[in-house]
Amino acid sequence: GQNIDQPTEMTATEGAIVQINCTYQTSGFNGLFWYQQHAGEAPTFLSYNVLDGLEEKGRFSSFLSRSKGYSYLLLKELQMKDSASYLCAVRPGGSYIPTFGRGTSLIVHP
Amino acid sequence: GAVVSQHPSWVICKSGTSVKIECRSLDFQATTMFWYRQFPKQSLMLMATSNEGSKATYEQGVEKDKFLINHASLTLSTLTVTSAHPEDSSFYICSARGDNQETQYFGPGTRLLVL
Numbered sequence: 001g002q003n004i005d006q007p008t009e010m011t012a013t014e015g016a017i018v019q020i021n022c023t024y025q026t027s028g029f030n031g032l033f034w035y036q037q038h039a040g041e042a043p044t045f046l047s048y049n050v051l052d053g054l055e056e057k058g059r060f061s062s063f064l065s066r067s068k069g070y071s072y073l074l075l076k077e078l079q080m081k082d083s084a085s086y087l088c089a090v091r092p093g094g095s096y097i098p099t100f101g102r103g104t105s106l107i108v109h110p
Numbered sequence: 111g112a113v114v115s116q117h118p119s120w121v122i123c124k125s126g127t128s129v130k131i132e133c134r135s136l137d138f139q140a141t142t143m144f145w146y147r148q149f150p151k152q153s154l155m156l157m158a159t160s161n162e163g164s165k166a167t168y169e170q171g172v173e174k175d176k177f178l179i180n181h182a183s184l185t186l187s188t189l190t191v192t193s194a195h196p197e198d199s200s201f202y203i204c205s206a207r208g209d210n211q212e213t214q215y216f217g218p219g220t221r222l223l224v225l
Contacts, residue, residue: 031212033213035216040201040219040221041218041219042116042203042216042217042218042219043154043203043216044216045213045215045216048212048213050212087153087154096142096207097144097156097159098214099156100153100154100156101153102152102153103153105151
């Protein structure tokens with residue numbers, strides 16, 4: 001089976017940097033996604049990693065280490081609107097269907 | 111690009127009635143559509159995957175006779191919750207993926223409340 005772990009909740013201060021970790025155990029690997037989901041809304045796509053390394057996109061960056069089964073999402077210059085749930089999703093080998101983690105609820109306070 | 115719409119955005123119905131939810135890809139052809147259910151403060155639970163023109167593949171524990179899925183065209187899939195009961199109250203989200211897309215794009219979700 002697939003297993004994806006991420007912290008349940010994190011808090012951070014406006015303007016700071018926060019790193020949300022995700023570890024996974026899957027049968028093979030075919031890509032890792034990060035999504036942002038505001039309360040009561042559908043998830044929106046943030047990033048996709050399939051090779052090791054860091055992908056930077058504005059204030060958000062995502063890192064992947066396939067050998068360690070590990071990824072993180074880095075959010076810089078935090079804004080209040082970044083308060084949301086962040087979902088890590090992993091596609092197992094040979095599949096195009098990702099399995100979602102439980103999500104990390106990020107609370108940004110002034 | 112890659113916009114997915116869902117209708118209705120919310121619905122309240124009486125127990126025993128059927129509810130149909132539509133999912134449309136507006137600017138791309140969705141060869142695959144996914145239907146998820148999400149309870150409060152929980153993650154997305156995949157219910158079924160459908161490919162255009164073929165029968166949906168349901169996840170374990172999801173009753174296919176209760177949750178009818180139709181994916182008749184490359185831009186439209188429907189989920190019908192038959193004989194809805196209060197325990198079916200949830201947030202239903204569809205997503206769509208085109209042939210050359212790595213990621214799936216989510217619709218805005220439909221909040222269902224069964225009284």
